[in-house]
Amino acid sequence: MKKEKESTIYDVARIAKVSIATVSRVFNKSSLVTDRTVAHVLEVAKKLNFSPSASARGLSGGKQETIGIILPVLYGNLFSEFIYSIQALAEARGYDIVVAGQKGSPEEFFATVKKLSTKIDGLILMYHIEGIKKEMARRFPKLPNIVLSRFVKYREHVDLVLDNFSGAFMATEHLITQGNRKIALIKGEEGNIDAIERTEGFLSAVHKFGIKKTDVEILEGTFRQISGYNAVQELFLKRKDISAIFASNDAMALGALNWMHRYGMKIPEDVEICGFDDIEFAQMTRPSLSSVYLNTSLFGQKAFEMIMEMISEKRIEDTPKQLIIDPELRVRESSSLDRSK
Numbered sequence: 001m002k003k004e005k006e007s008t009i010y011d012v013a014r015i016a017k018v019s020i021a022t023v024s025r026v027f028n029k030s031s032l033v034t035d036r037t038v039a040h041v042l043e044v045a046k047k048l049n050f051s052p053s054a055s056a057r058g059l060s061g062g063k064q065e066t067i068g069i070i071l072p073v074l075y076g077n078l079f080s081e082f083i084y085s086i087q088a089l090a091e092a093r094g095y096d097i098v099v100a101g102q103k104g105s106p107e108e109f110f111a112t113v114k115k116l117s118t119k120i121d122g123l124i125l126m127y128h129i130e131g132i133k134k135e136m137a138r139r140f141p142k143l144p145n146i147v148l149s150r151f152v153k154y155r156e157h158v159d160l161v162l163d164n165f166s167g168a169f170m171a172t173e174h175l176i177t178q179g180n181r182k183i184a185l186i187k188g189e190e191g192n193i194d195a196i197e198r199t200e201g202f203l204s205a206v207h208k209f210g211i212k213k214t215d216v217e218i219l220e221g222t223f224r225q226i227s228g229y230n231a232v233q234e235l236f237l238k239r240k241d242i243s244a245i246f247a248s249n250d251a252m253a254l255g256a257l258n259w260m261h262r263y264g265m266k267i268p269e270d271v272e273i274c275g276f277d278d279i280e281f282a283q284m285t286r287p288s289l290s291s292v293y294l295n296t297s298l299f300g301q302k303a304f305e306m307i308m309e310m311i312s313e314k315r316i317e318d319t320p321k322q323l324i325i326d327p328e329l330r331v332r333e334s335s336s337l338d339r340s341k
Contacts, residue, residue, distance in 0.1 A: 007048035008064075016044040066096045067307060070112060070127065072103040077279055078150070085300030086124065093308070095121075097161050109141055117143050122307040124148065130157055137318035144310035144315050147320065150294075151193045159321040160303055164194055167292035167327035168201025170275040172246050174290070174329055176209045179339025180272060183216040185257065186231045188248040195223070198248045198276060198319035217242060221252050221321070228255025234256070236263075241340070243271055250275035250282050250291055257285065263336035268337040278330055287333030299325045 002302035013023045018041060025033045026041040033041075044050075067090055068199045071079055090097050098120065102112045109127050113136070117124065122144040127136075128151070136145050149155070150162040173182060188195025198297060199218075206216055210252035217239070219231035228247055231256075235242060253275030257267065265271060267287050275282060302325065310317070 005047075005121055007050045009050070011048055012041065012045050012050050014144070016041050033228045059277075064119060064121050065094060066120045067113055067304070068123040068125075069097055070102050070109070070116070070123065070125040071099070072101065072126060074099060074101045077277060078294065080295040082276040082300045085297045086117075086304050089301060093256070105243060110135075113140060116237050121216055122146075122311045124307055126150070128154055131158055133320045137316055141316060144307060144309045144316060145312075146310070148303060152197060152324070153193070153324050155320075155324065157320055159306065160245040160299065160323050160325065162294045162296070163324050163327055164197035164294070165204070166324075167202040167276060167329070168198040168246070168293060169205045170201075170288070170327065170329045171276065171292050172202045172205035173209070174212065174331065175272055175274055175333045176205065176334060177340065178272060178337065179341070181245065182215040182242050183211065183234075183244045184219055184235055184242045186219045186221040186228055186245065186247040186252045188221055188223045188252075189311070190221070191218075193249070195221075195248055195270060202246055205341045221248060223249050223250045224256035225258075228252030229259045230255075231237070232256040232259045232328060238289050243273060244335070245273045247273065247275045250277045250279045250289060253283060253289055253291070253312075253334075254281065257289070262273060272335040272337060274329075274335050278328075283332070287336075290335040292331045293327060293328045293330055295325050328333075 006261040007021050013019060017021065017299055019038065022033060025042055026038050030244065068087070073079060075105065087097050098116065098306050100112055100116065102109050112122065112154065113125070117140055124146050126148040128149060132147055136147070147158040148160050150160040150164070152161060154163050154165055154209065172183070183206065185199065187199055217235055217236055221227040221231055228251065231252070232245065245256060247256055253273055256273060260267060260271060267273060274290040278291045282289040282291045302323070
């Protein structure tokens with residue numbers, strides 16, 4: 001059963017429509033407050049079951065029962081699932097969360113941290129600069145924080161990281177071990193770090209299994225569904241022998257499936273295909289789409305557990321933990337044909 005969260009001095013001030021300082025003066029019996037205001041504040045406090053002794057922990061940098069989260073953006077499947085997983089865990093522990101988006105300059109980022117720092121007990125953040133753990137400890141020596149990244153290249157600078165590279169390697173390895181020796185990649189948006197790491201994972205698997213360069217096709221994509229459609233159209237106008245495709249995200253995989261369905265190709269009999277991100281629709285399309293899940297829910301769970309431990313122990317660290325969340329390959333109908341037998 002969820003513990004009911006105690007009311008704070010901030011709740012009393014908000015509902016009574018007075019300042020926090022006024023509420024504090026009322027309970028300190030200050031002569032600066034009128035009798036009418038005292039009566040009003042005490043009435044609100046009684047309705048909220050507010051106890052000044054219990055709320056004192058939340059003043060002057062004390063315990064707020066709130067976790068801050070700063071992310072580069074606040075939309076998209078990955079970030080939405082991540083926030084939701086932390087929110088569910090926080091509520092179960094009687095905590096609130098406050099979320100901010102910030103991908104500006106370092107000074108803009110640290111300004112956002114400063115604004116949040118007096119309102120939170122700990123901070124979960126994703127911001128990509130070298131040495132960020134030490135800089136956070138220097139600027140905010142009393143604020144527990146966990147630094148995240150979704151890029152393996154930043155592993156040495158963060159506590160917890162997602163693994164695009166291994167996910168792409170797993171998907172490509174799966175397609176090759178199914179007996180596919182002629183394979184194509186639909187790349188993501190040019191310059192995008194997710195796309196770069198997924199391309200590197202694909203190429204690493206191709207190299208490991210000794211696939212000849214002439215049996216590999218690298219197709220341009222933008223992470224949009226239409227780019228997957230256009231990519232396979234270009235591919236099969238050029239050659240007909242490719243039997244497997246790894247698309248760098250599910251949207252492009254679905255675009256590719258659309259084109260292949262339209263032109264009478266059978267999946268997985270003619271071509272096997274695997275996507276990345278495991279969006280909800282991947283399970284509902286026909287055939288269902290094999291995909292890589294970055295384990296975003298576990299990412300959020302682990303980040304929450306780590307920050308709560310730091311808050312409990314009142315511990316600040318400036319050395320990154322460098323932990324990796326392993327992705328999962330979810331094999332479905334689109335890559336279920338074993339040609340190796």
